[in-house]
Amino acid sequence: MAVKYQIPRGTFDILPEESYQWQYITNVFREIAREFSYKEIVTPIFEKKELFERSVGNSSDIVQKEMYEFKDKKGREFALRPEGTAPVVRSFVENNLGMGGGNTKLFYLGPMFRYDRPQKGRFRQFYQYGVENIGSDDPYIDAEVIAMGYTFLEKLGLSNFELEINSIGCANCTENYDKILVKYFTPFMQELCSDCQDRINKKPKRLLDCKVPECRKIAQNAPSMLDYLDEECKEHFLEVQRNLKIMSIPFKINPKIVRGLDYYNKTAFEFVDKNLGAQDTLIGGGRYNELIGQFGGKDVPGIGYAGGFERLMLSMETEKVTFGEKQVPDIYLVTLGEKVKDVAGKLLLDLRIAGVSAEFDPEKNSIKSQMKAADKLQVRFALILGDDEFAQNKIILKDMKSGEQELIGLEKIVESLKKTCEK
């Protein structure tokens, strides 16, 4: 009995007719990474579960309910990575990547996993690109990292996005600010949603970006974090803004940005596309100056961001941006008669070795069906080899667009096509 299998919930296949779009986006990202001089790092798709509990935070939704967890045969607890920063920092510390001093600039690409209810722009296995710049707390670096994200979106042809930045201060500021928030929200306790009532003593900052209308109204007049930054953080944030202005990168200050992952401090930012629906964050990132030390590394600061490919594609679709070109063979070989079919194999191989992408279908016999196939594949040229041509040691090269065709010596055809098909 044949059983029909279905793809797991919240996942998707990237099908042959659309894979070129993914290639295009990753190529653009790699190119930007090269320009900003980031090097690729590839880490495993799973890590010790504890790695994420300690970094992303035990109280975060990601750890509490969204991790794909499993035990291996010896009972060790692992999790499919829900995000990229923790594994990269783990590798950074483990391999002493900071040894040379200065900044370590890393980028990564790959699938992440979160057990969430699927929705527009949200999947259980999704693909992220991200960067980490480890080793400097200089506000210029913050601006440069942000600039890289900005440049990437621009290079893809997007323009409907906005950059929002905020500073969530350091441990020192937070301690002070949390008290102030608790003091502000406590009188409204009865009017807050149950989540917020729960959060108020754990993470008061989260009340700021609650989406329940009642809470929103109350949060509207809450004291802003920005007014309670200590001198150092305040100065840092101002410098980030100054650097962004120097680079002519437009931004908006949004004091409501609170990163949901525990390791963030100081600069937090998001690139948002308002046309996308509920899941509108294209890129999210921020600074994490304490994380590396926590992982037992030298106590160095870091900053990074990550974005999801799926949302980029949604955004690109709504903005009707073209991405990449369909993969199409250069030539289609048409043969007529059994004798010449024997020549086809060698000719095709020679073409392919020369870098010419060539297609041929040994099961099609009539010239008509072969021409149709060539047309459907949208090839640039058809090569037609029949007994007549073969007898003269020649072959017909037909330009499919213009319809013009010429007779060329069989021994010259590979060299000639190699030249015209070169990019």
Place this chain on the structure above:
RNA sequence: GUGGGUGUAGUUCAACGGUAGAGCACCGGAUUGUGGUUCCGGGCGUUGUGGGUUCAAAUCCCAUCAUCCACCCCA
């Protein structure tokens, strides 16, 4: 985890409880060595799956799975 919508041919969608259809795509043909346009021909698909109601179910009911949108969360 919660709420609502949807599930029929490869695809997009039709079909008052009474024989399941169309566009696009696809395949073949229109004098045997030239594609795109046009014309002609080609569809018995477990109506997501499993139950139930009924003389009769794609249609009504229940369950289940999947999907979409929103909450939540975030990329």
